[in-house]
Amino acid sequence: xxxxxxxxxxxxxxxxxxxxxxxxxxxxxxxxxxxxxxxxxxxxxxxxxxxxxxxxxxxxxxxxxxxxxxxxxxxxxxxxxxxxxxxxxxxxxxxxxxxxxxxxxxxxxxxxxxxxxxxxxxxxxxxxxxxxxxxxxxxxxxxxxxxxxxxxxxxxxxxxxxxxxxxxxxxxxxxxxxxxxxxxxxxxxxxxxxxxxxxxxxxxxxxxxxxxxxxxxxxxxxxxxxxxxxxxxxxxxxxxxxxxxxxxxxxxxxxxxxxxxxxxx
Numbered sequence: 001x002x003x004x005x006x007x008x009x010x011x012x013x014x015x016x017x018x019x020x021x022x023x024x025x026x027x028x029x030x031x032x033x034x035x036x037x038x039x040x041x042x043x044x045x046x047x048x049x050x051x052x053x054x055x056x057x058x059x060x061x062x063x064x065x066x067x068x069x070x071x072x073x074x075x076x077x078x079x080x081x082x083x084x085x086x087x088x089x090x091x092x093x094x095x096x097x098x099x100x101x102x103x104x105x106x107x108x109x110x111x112x113x114x115x116x117x118x119x120x121x122x123x124x125x126x127x128x129x130x131x132x133x134x135x136x137x138x139x140x141x142x143x144x145x146x147x148x149x150x151x152x153x154x155x156x157x158x159x160x161x162x163x164x165x166x167x168x169x170x171x172x173x174x175x176x177x178x179x180x181x182x183x184x185x186x187x188x189x190x191x192x193x194x195x196x197x198x199x200x201x202x203x204x205x206x207x208x209x210x211x212x213x214x215x216x217x218x219x220x221x222x223x224x225x226x227x228x229x230x231x232x233x234x235x236x237x238x239x240x241x242x243x244x245x246x247x248x249x250x251x252x253x254x255x256x257x258x259x260x261x262x263x264x265x
Contacts, residue, residue: 109158111148111150118165122221152235158178222241
């Protein structure tokens with residue numbers, strides 16, 4: 001979301017002023033006349049954005065089962081473009097790999113919901129185009145969760161479930177905290193006077209209509225997730241969290257008003 005009131009239009013959100021953009025979006029297209037002076041990542045971006053770039057069909061990223069060519073990168077990293085969820089999935093795979101190999105953390109102490117499961121959770125909006133009469137089924141959620149979750153015994157050690165979520169082209173993160181028994185909301189949108197005094201509740205508690213019934217978006221997503229989790233891992237010991245309190249994290253990094261890099265957060 002581009003730092004303003006929420007609507008059905010396409011948009012993202014951005015980044016703090018001090019963050020290193022690296023391959024991320026910048027305020028203007030790069031100057032390709034002095035490529036040698038750019039950081040390698042910025043140099044690659046500049047080469048990708050020139051007319052008739054030879055890198056469009058070249059495989060440039062591969063991690064796990066994910067691959068991306070130059071065209072994929074341009075669609076997400078050009079000025080004004082929204083981050084494709086394939087790159088969110090790349091980030092998830094990298095974090096999981098680091099947890100297992102670099103940080104000496106058991107990979108089951110936290111679970112990160114992947115993009116397939118996220119899209120199944122929010123299917124009416126992302127697949128069914130907000131049709132209030134859409135015939136939603138939980139089968140896709142359960143099938144996706146069953147594939148990605150550790151076994152029930154391993155999940156007894158799980159302390160957090162991280163849920164990246166895309167709604168109206170705005171990326172946010174919900175963190176189900178088993179220790180504190182709450183759900184943290186990490187959102188880069190600068191709510192307040194910069195956004196015509198839009199509140200975080202206006203986005204996260206927005207009403208959505210499901211089969212004629214109005215429900216709050218954040219409650220709907222978490223109720224679907226906890227219900228599916230109980231069905232696919234009934235012996236995991238992870239408590240039901242559909243009624244846990246939502247805590248908006250005011251100290252989370254904030255986007256720069258008017259940009260759309262929420263996915264990079």
